[in-house]
Amino acid sequence: MLEKKYNHLEVEKGVYDNWLESHYFECGDTSKKPYAIVIPPPNVTGKLHLGHAWDTALQDIIIRFKRMQGYDTLWLPGMDHAAIATEAKVVHRLKEKGINKYELGREEFLKECFKWTDEHKDIIHKQWAKLGLSVDLTKERFTLDEGLEKAVKYVFVNLYNKGLIYQGEKIINWDPVAKTALSNEEVIYKDVKGAFYHLKYFIEGTTDFLEVATTRPETLFGDTAVAVNPEDERYKDLIGKNVILPVVGKLIPIIGDEHADPEFGTGVVKITPAHDPNDYEVGLRHNLERIKVLNEDGTMNEYAGKYEGMDRFAAREALVKDLEKEGILIKIEEITHSVGHSERTDAMVEPYLSKQWFVKMDELSKRVVENQKNKDTKVNFIPPRFEKIMNNWMSDCHDWCISRQLWWGHRIPAWYKDDEVYVGYDAPTGEGWHQDEDVLDTWFSSALWPFATMGWPDETDLYKRYFPTDVLVTGYDIIFFWVCRMTFESLEFTDQRPFEKCLIHGLIRDKLGRKMSKSLGNGVDPMDMIETYGADALRYYLTTSTAPGMDLRFDEEKLKSTWNFINKLWNASRFVLMNIESVKEVDLTNLQKHDEWILTKLNQTIKDVTKAMEKFEFNNVNTAIYSFIWNDFCDNYIEMAKFSIDTVGTKSTLLYTLTCILKMLHPFMPYVTSVIYDYLPIKEENIMISSYPVYDKKQIFPDSEIEVDEIIEFIKNFRTTIKENNILPSYEVKLNFNEILVNKILKLEGKIINEDKDITAFKVNTKNYEAIIYYEKEITEDDLRLKEKQINELKVSIEKRENLLNNANFVSKAPKDLVEKEKQKLADEKEELNKLLS
RNA sequence: GGGCGAUUGGCUCAGUUGGUUAGAGCAUCUGCCUUACAAGCAGAGGGUCAUAGGUUCGAGUCCUAUAUCGCCCACCA
Numbered sequence: 008m009l010e011k012k013y014n015h016l017e018v019e020k021g022v023y024d025n026w027l028e029s030h031y032f033e034c035g036d037t038s039k040k041p042y043a044i045v046i047p048p049p050n051v052t053g054k055l056h057l058g059h060a061w062d063t064a065l066q067d068i069i070i071r072f073k074r075m076q077g078y079d080t081l082w083l084p085g086m087d088h089a090a091i092a093t094e095a096k097v098v099h100r101l102k103e104k105g106i107n108k109y110e111l112g113r114e115e116f117l118k119e120c121f122k123w124t125d126e127h128k129d130i131i132h133k134q135w136a137k138l139g140l141s142v143d144l145t146k147e148r149f150t151l152d153e154g155l156e157k158a159v160k161y162v163f164v165n166l167y168n169k170g171l172i173y174q175g176e177k178i179i180n181w182d183p184v185a186k187t188a189l190s191n192e193e194v195i196y197k198d199v200k201g202a203f204y205h206l207k208y209f210i211e212g213t214t215d216f217l218e219v220a221t222t223r224p225e226t227l228f229g230d231t232a233v234a235v236n237p238e239d240e241r242y243k244d245l246i247g248k249n250v251i252l253p254v255v256g257k258l259i260p261i262i263g264d265e266h267a268d269p270e271f272g273t274g275v276v277k278i279t280p281a282h283d284p285n286d287y288e289v290g291l292r293h294n295l296e297r298i299k300v301l302n303e304d305g306t307m308n309e310y311a312g313k314y315e316g317m318d319r320f321a322a323r324e325a326l327v328k329d330l331e332k333e334g335i336l337i338k339i340e341e342i343t344h345s346v347g348h349s350e351r352t353d354a355m356v357e358p359y360l361s362k363q364w365f366v367k368m369d370e371l372s373k374r375v376v377e378n379q380k381n382k383d384t385k386v387n388f389i390p391p392r393f394e395k396i397m398n399n400w401m402s403d404c405h406d407w408c409i410s411r412q413l414w415w416g417h418r419i420p421a422w423y424k425d426d427e428v429y430v431g432y433d434a435p436t437g438e439g440w441h442q443d444e445d446v447l448d449t450w451f452s453s454a455l456w457p458f459a460t461m462g463w464p465d466e467t468d469l470y471k472r473y474f475p476t477d478v479l480v481t482g483y484d485i486i487f488f489w490v491c492r493m494t495f496e497s498l499e500f501t502d503q504r505p506f507e508k509c510l511i512h513g514l515i516r517d518k519l520g521r522k523m524s525k526s527l528g529n530g531v532d533p534m535d536m537i538e539t540y541g542a543d544a545l546r547y548y549l550t551t552s553t554a555p556g557m558d559l560r561f562d563e564e565k566l567k568s569t570w571n572f573i574n575k576l577w578n579a580s581r582f583v584l585m586n587i588e589s590v591k592e593v594d595l596t597n598l599q600k601h602d603e604w605i606l607t608k609l610n611q612t613i614k615d616v617t618k619a620m621e622k623f624e625f626n627n628v629n630t631a632i633y634s635f636i637w638n639d640f641c642d643n644y645i646e647m648a649k650f651s652i653d654t655v656g657t658k659s660t661l662l663y664t665l666t667c668i669l670k671m672l673h674p675f676m677p678y679v680t681s682v683i684y685d686y687l688p689i690k691e692e693n694i695m696i697s698s699y700p701v702y703d704k705k706q707i708f709p710d711s712e713i714e715v716d717e718i719i720e721f722i723k724n725f726r727t728t729i730k731e732n733n734i735l736p737s738y739e740v741k742l743n744f745n746e747i748l749v750n751k752i753l754k755l756e757g758k759i760i761n762e763d764k765d766i767t768a769f770k771v772n773t774k775n776y777e778a779i780i781y782y783e784k785e786i787t788e789d790d791l792r793l794k795e796k797q798i799n800e801l802k803v804s805i806e807k808r809e810n811l812l813n814n815a816n817f818v819s820k821a822p823k824d825l826v827e828k829e830k831q832k833l834a835d836e837k838e839e840l841n842k843l844l845s
Numbered sequence: 846g847g848g849c850g851a852u853u854g855g856c857u858c859a860g861u862u863g864g865u866u867a868g869a870g871c872a873u874c875u876g877c878c879u880u881a882c883a884a885g886c887a888g889a890g891g892g893u894c895a896u897a898g899g900u901u902c903g904a905g906u907c908c909u910a911u912a913u914c915g916c917c918c919a920c921c922a
Contacts, residue, residue: 011881222921396848518856564870565870565871575882575885579881582881624861627859808865820903
């Protein structure tokens with residue numbers, strides 16, 4: 008028998024190990040239809056946070072649901088090596104020990120990275136187990152394992168041969184702390200306080216100058232022109248002349264280029280082609296020299312003269328002082344502008360001319376946009392509005408910089424010898440070749456995740472059976488990073504979408520709506536929540552509290568009330584188990600009307616829940632199942648069942664209903680439902696592979712439903728009357744009916760009389776039932792006002808309804824059954840009013 | 846500049862192709878230790894659904910503006 012109180016720590020202890028031993032999480036039953044999900048691989052950088060708990064709980068719910076529906080489910084787990092993120096962590100850890108990455112050397116450094124990875128894989132595995140995730144661990148993958156390595160090389164070589172991967176010198180985003188290139192998506196723009204420095208660029212041979220405004224004066228060493236708009240009346244005559252570059256003293260040309268906006272600033276722009284993407288374009292148009300003035304670590308190089316070796320910010324400060332002394336500086340205008348920061352190191356990103364590898368995007372992205380127009384092959388987003396995000400991004404995206412000056416990652420399969428470049432699977436034969444030192448963006452490998460994890464590019468059984476996958480579950484924040492890239496890689500290499508559906512959820516915020524972050528210290532560790540409330544409560548709370556795609560404000564109070572809900576389930580289960588020990592088989596042939604009533608409500612609930620499950624509307628599942636369990640089953644049915652608890656029908660109904668409840672809740676609360684399920688006297692092999700409840704029309708009993716609904720309504724009205732009139736238990740009552748449920752639940756035995764009495768009477772009625780409560784009580788002003796209020800409310804309602812029904816438009820245009828319903832309601836109300844007035 | 850989302854009782858959120866008395870949890874008030882559950886039971890109060898128009902027999906729901914908050918993308922010399 009169950010313990011008296013629900014104790015999530017006891018319930019969840021040791022259960023996961025049993026599940027693993029059962030092998031139910033493993034896929035491969037080819038007699039069933041396949042259903043596959045690949046996990047978004049968490050980075051091996053740290054512990055899982057609440058967002059992961061949410062994301063994985065959603066997937067587990069889908070997988071457990073489909074498994075119970077009889078699918079051969081594969082939930083493929085894995086983790087991501089997370090190139091720059093992990094490397095930054097390992098560098099930091101080594102630094103604390105006084106070790107420098109470069110002194111350690113590549114090979115040893117990678118050993119440290121693998122060590123780190125193993126530690127964090129272990130942490131994540133334990134967290135998955137705590138959450139109760141039914142992943143198939145026999146299929147687990149890592150983005151840096153041999154299989155992925157093979158797939159990555161295949162894709163790189165293949166795209167290179169198609170001309171879709173190329174090497175080029177372009178302005179990229181440079182992280183001076185990690186000393187690597189970044190993609191546009193890894194740059195976070197933040198508003199920071201800065202300044203416009205207005206400088207004098209003297210025109211050659213005159214005492215006139217052009218006023219140039221810049222936010223980054225230290226880059227002037229790389230200036231190779233100043234630009235004005237060719238239409239700008241103020242300056243157009245100067246085009247072709249030269250200005251003297253301050254400090255440096257050399258002559259640079261004044262050029263006319265539409266990049267210069269006459270409306271913006273002074274209308275004169277200094278052109279630094281090696282340190283600004285727009286200037287780079289201008290430089291191309293005018294064939295300007297590109298001078299890099301920064302080193303890889305953000306210090307000034309030899310072009311900066313006496314500032315060489317200074318950090319870019321220190322150099323700026325020193326230079327501005329000197330410019331001021333020399334009278335070059337006109338003014339400093341404080342402004343706020345947005346500046347790119349590295350997603351991982353938070354360093355200010357430097358636009359930097361550099362030779363990198365790129366994926367040419369236009370063809371690949373065009374294919375995604377085209378494919379989304381085909382309803383049979385598109386990726387179906389849930390909610391659909393997120394499709395726009397993918398389409399917009401895919402219609403307008405820059406080439407993808409994929410090389411990173413890091414060590415932790417897939418090394419680029421390119422070899423160099425003098426001016427020759429070789430791209431292939433293995434090093435070319437012959438002397439003198441050396442491999443590219445760089446690795447690939449971590450997203451290059453995760454973009455292949457749905458198929459590469461299944462053995463692709465080999466035609467493995469796994470790949471053939473489970474790809475394309477059924478649904479991908481992820482947050483809207485990584486649609487660019489990941490969903491788009493998986494889609495174009497998949498279309499390009501498998502000619503199929505990677506997943507039929509893409510379920511998008513929001514972000515977790517704190518109670519005040521702020522993002523959870525380390526700096527705010529408002530983060531919540533899911534493991535703490537599991538300790539306090541249990542994984543079942545956490546999972547249920549996270550997955551049923553918002554509509555799809557919406558953010559979630561984490562509220563511990565709500566989590567607590569979810570625990571209460573499970574406690575309620577626990578106690579209801581105790582009641583059922585205490586009363587059905589003798590049941591040998593479920594026999595639903597000889598039922599009381601309340602048995603029929605709960606079966607009717609149950610089947611309506613099954614219908615609603617299943618529909619919502621299929622649409623991934625888990626908040627609607629909650630709405631349906633919560634009120635069914637708490638209101639219908641606990642508050643009403645169990646109370647009624649107590650009066651027929653000795654009948655086979657009621658015992659069977661209790662057991663049957665509880666069984667269905669446990670099954671419906673199991674995807675959400677796997678622990679508590681399987682523990683209770685194991686106590687049931689009649690059950691299938693295991694709840695995890697038991698059959699999901701199916702709506703059964705034969706268990707719908709409309710007459711009993713109406714009858715018991717009215718009994719419940721009557722009981723409620725009766726109690727309200729007693730309560731609102733402060734009627735003490737010494738009252739007597741005359742009924743126009745005899746209903747044992749009413750008598751028992753309202754405890755009317757001994758109070759029922761058959762004749763009228765000449766004392767104060769209170770009338771309680773529903774459509775068919777009427778009670779007159781006799782009670783010696785002085786009628787107070789309050790009592791009269793209450794009755795008056797009821798009568799008035801009824802009158803208002805009647806008037807509204809009469810107006811409605813007198814409206815010819817309504818009667819002729821509204822659906823007939825609605826009109827009928829309204830007519831019936833009106834009649835009922837009139838009757839009720841008469842009873843009240845009598 | 847372009848796009849998206851939100852605005853519903855004190856708080857956090859639902860609200861299914863428009864259907865006429867807008868729901869839930871928490872909080873509040875009242876009464877109960879009734880043998881599944883006081884982490885509970887039985888009742889009660891509390892919302893002109895951001896604003897202004899419009900479509901419709903009928904609008905929280907659809908359309909057009911506006912406001913406030915939040916997010917994404919682009920630009921920012």
